[in-house]
Amino acid sequence: EPRRAGGARARCPRARTRRRVIARASDAAARARRSRCRERKKSGGDSSGTTARRRAVMRRGEDPSGEVLRDARGRVARFAERDELDALARLQTRGFYEPALGRGVGAIDAIDGPLRAAFAWDVARTLRKKYAYARAGRFAPLVATVDDVIVGACEVSIQRDFEAIEALREARGEDDAEEYAYLSCMTVDEAHRRRALASLLMRAGERVAREWGFKVALLHVYEENRGAVRAYEKAGYETIRAPFRTPYDVLRGRTKLLMAKRI
Numbered sequence: 001e002p003r004r005a006g007g008a009r010a011r012c013p014r015a016r017t018r019r020r021v022i023a024r025a026s027d028a029a030a031r032a033r034r035s036r037c038r039e040r041k042k043s044g045g046d047s048s049g050t051t052a053r054r055r056a057v058m059r060r061g062e063d064p065s066g067e068v069l070r071d072a073r074g075r076v077a078r079f080a081e082r083d084e085l086d087a088l089a090r091l092q093t094r095g096f097y098e099p100a101l102g103r104g105v106g107a108i109d110a111i112d113g114p115l116r117a118a119f120a121w122d123v124a125r126t127l128r129k130k131y132a133y134a135r136a137g138r139f140a141p142l143v144a145t146v147d148d149v150i151v152g153a154c155e156v157s158i159q160r161d162f163e164a165i166e167a168l169r170e171a172r173g174e175d176d177a178e179e180y181a182y183l184s185c186m187t188v189d190e191a192h193r194r195r196a197l198a199s200l201l202m203r204a205g206e207r208v209a210r211e212w213g214f215k216v217a218l219l220h221v222y223e224e225n226r227g228a229v230r231a232y233e234k235a236g237y238e239t240i241r242a243p244f245r246t247p248y249d250v251l252r253g254r255t256k257l258l259m260a261k262r263i
Contacts, residue, residue, distance in 0.1 A: 004015075004244075006161065006181065006221055018080070030141070042081050042217050045214060047169075053212045053237040056170070059196045061135050062135060063081070063082055063134055063135060064079040064140050065078075065079050066078060066079060068142060068204040068208060069200065069203055069204040070134055071196070071205055072198050073199070074173060075144060075200060075203035076144070076145070077142050077143070077144050077152075077154075077162055077200050077201050077203075078142065078143060078145075078204075079140060079141065079142060079143075080141040080142065080143045080150070080153070082131065083132060084143065084150065085127050085128060085141075086124060087123070087142060087150050088122045088127060088141060088150060088153055089120065089124035089127050090120070091150055091151070091152075091153055091186055091189060091218070092123050092127070092153065092185060093116070093119060093120040093123050094187075094190075095187030095188075095189075096119075096123070096185075096187065097120075098113075098252075100115055107217060109153075109214070127141070130155070130157065136256060137158075137212060138158040139155070139156070139157045139158075140155070140156045140205075140208050141153065141154075141155050142154045142155070142156065142201055142204050142205060142208070144188075144197045144200060144201055146192060150190065151188065151189040151191075151192040151197065152187065152188040152189065152197040152198065152200075152201050152206045153185065153187055153188075153201065154184075154185065154186045154187075154198075154201035154204070155183070155184050155185040155205075155207040156181060156182070156183055156184075156185060156203060156208045156209055157181075157182050158179050158180070158181060158182070158212065159179065159180055159181075159182040159183065159218075160179045160180070163241075164180060164182075164218060164241075164258060165177050165178070165179075165180065167240045167241040167258055168180060168216065168218065168240065168260060169258075170217060170240075171238075171241075171260065172240065172260060172262070173242035174215075174216060178219075179214075180214065180216065180218050181208075181209035181212060181214040181216070181217045181218065181263075182217070182218050182219065183206075183209075183217055183219040184204065184219065184220070186198060186201060186202065186219075188201075190198050198231070199231075200233065200236060205263045206261070210263055214263070215221055215262060215263065216262055216263060217259050217260065217261050217263050218258065218259065218260050218262065219232065219237065219258075219259055219260075220256050220257065220258055220259070221256070221257050222249075222254045222255065222256060222257070223243050223254070223255040223256065223257050224255065225252055229238055229257065232259055235261065236262075237260065237261040238259060238260060238261070239257050239258065239259050240258055240259065240260045241257070242256035243255040243256065244256055244258075
């Protein structure tokens, strides 16, 4: 799109028309999701004991809060509160930061200290930006806690990446898909892994996606993370896009898979 000197956007009729078309498509998709959601509620499609509570705390214009899912062992996945974002960012930093020289070498304080601090700052900043969409019903951070300490997290959001939508249409025949529910940033504190907390958070994320009116959930996973790939396959996810790499993935020697599940 053309710009004036100083970075200002020039007037462009085609650009305005394109934005109007995208906006109308987005509004139509949102109306369709709300309609499907109303029909499912009328037909009793969700009979869980927390349905009424979730409806009350997922109203537009309000921060999401409260319990989303409780498993057979009494453990709860719930919405993260606004004042918990810093704790959530610290958990994500521990889970996702990678030492500059790789995990095989490990962290070197002189190098990784500043890099980790910058990474933590960016995680917290990005999380706050994403949370701005929570009241619009387009983003939901979920957490699992033990003794009131956040030990696991998963994010659910509404996305409209063109390539993911094309893959969804080709693989699942979702010809009317304009947006999709996306699960991301799944992490569990190392001391609490192998206790099915990731499964609890994933199912909670899928429940939120259904409440938003979606029939399919998507996620990305690194092909080299065979344990995670097997866990997602066991949960019903299937790869719908050939492995691909971003420039960052090339540097790290990793390959991404796009997986989907009918929910």
